[in-house]
Amino acid sequence: MASCPNFSELEQRTYIKFRTILEIPPKSIHDELATICGEDTLSYSTVRRWVSLFREGRTSVQDAPRPGAPKLATNNDKLSEVKEYVESFPHSSVEEVANYVGIQREVHTQF
Structure with a gap:
């Protein structure tokens, strides 16, 4: 298989989800991802954790919100x-505007 270094974490989780449905073991899934993604592959422990989550009934491949993580609105x-x-x-400055308006000073741009 050709190397695909732009295989995002979300895409890897999707791959893990479908391979888990087919009852492929975590080690095999990780090996397959390593063949596809090379050094951009999720760690084996991460693959194992996602396999476990999908086996327990999780359907979403998105990260769950974490306490303390900045929220965008x-x-x-x-x-x-x-x-x-x-x-x-x-x-x-950005800081002056943020202080005046009462928002976090981080800037998130979408293209």
């Missing part, structure tokens, strides 16, 4: 406040 009121502040103070 789009709020039109906050966006309006940010826009208004930046128009009034165009040379302000």
Whole structure:
């Protein structure tokens, strides 16, 4: 098989899910992923954990939300406040805008 280094974690979990449905053992699944992904392969312990989760009935391949992890939210009121502040103070820093509006200063951009 050709190497596919751009096989994301989510895609690997999906592969694990389907191979688990076919009752393929975790070691075999990990070996298959290693053939496909090379050094970008999830660790064996991670593969084993996901196999266990799928066997217990988990259906989602998405990570569960973790306590303390930053949450992203789009709020039109906050966006309006940010826009208004930046128009009034165009040379302000991200930190100044975040403090004024009361949001986290991290910036997440989607393309």
